[in-house]
Amino acid sequence: MAQATLTISSKNYSSWSLRGWLLCKLSGLNFTEAPVDPDDADYRQELLLLSPSVRVPRLTHGTVAVWDTLAIAEYLNETFPDAGLYPRDVARRAHCRAISGEMHSGFYNLRSALPMNLKARHKSFKMFSGARPDVDRVRTIWQECLDAYKGPFLMGDTPSVADAMFAPVCTRFRTYAVDMGPQLEVYIDHILAWAPMQEWTGGALAEPEEILELEVEF
Structure with missing residues (x-):
């Protein structure tokens, strides 16, 4: 099987x-993490060698290299269709793609x-007041999904690309005490308790305190 590095x-x-x-x-891919050290003065040059967009994440799977998040989703879906x-x-699949794409390209504020x-x-x-319409739009998206597909994930009883795309928003709302209402708070709790999220959070909490945020991560 081809080796994979993220x-x-x-x-x-x-x-x-x-x-x-x-x-x-979600795909079940067996992969190795390759963290880029923000304290390294050459990290942007390193990223540029890996990805023309100078962005992470960047998936390497055998001879395939993919560095856009939705492109990674589509590649993994094609590679692991089950x-x-x-x-x-x-x-439902079209709905999932639509809201995932909306998250990918919008919500700048x-x-x-x-x-x-x-x-x-x-x-x-x-x-910031300019962010409130974005929060309201997230609220609408989540509510429509949970009403239509009955949860506990956005597309129903199993996690999907949509949950991966909105998971960081769940962390943001919890970090900044954004009240989404009882039903949506249950969704946030469910995502934050999701085993992969718990694993990632454990890694985040173990990081050194002085880490600079990459501006490309907006």
């Missing part, structure tokens, strides 16, 4: 690394106002 950045700060890592876990990254039902930081907890947080 290049990632800080587990505490890097939301895109988390998404790619969760996708690999892993269930996307729902089998065509309409939310990303800016509420950066991922798994070690932090705020009892209250004054959120």
Whole structure:
């Protein structure tokens, strides 16, 4: 079987690394983590050699190299079609792709106002008003999915690409005390208690305190 390596950045700060890592876990791929050290002055040059976008995550699987998160999702879905990254039902699968794509390309104000930081907890947080429409849109997406597919994950009883894409948002809402209402708080609790998330969080909490956030992780 081809060897697989996932290049990632800080587990505490890097939301895109988390998404790619969760996708690999969902697929069942046996992979090795290759952390990029933000304290290394040459880390951007190293990333540039790995990925033309200078971004993580970057998956290498045998002779294949993929560095965009949704491209990683599609590659893994093609390579492991029985892993269930996307729902089998065509309409539900289209819905999953649509909201995953929306997360991938949007929500800039939310990303800016509420950066991922798994070690932090705020009892209250004054959120930039420009981020509120993004939070409201996330609330709508989650509510529509849970109403339509009955949970506990967004697409039903098993995790999908959509949950991997929105998992960092769950951490942000918990870090900055964003109240999503009882039903959606249950969803957040479910994602944060999900075994892969627990594994990732353990790694984040074990990181040294002084780690700079990569600006490419927006």
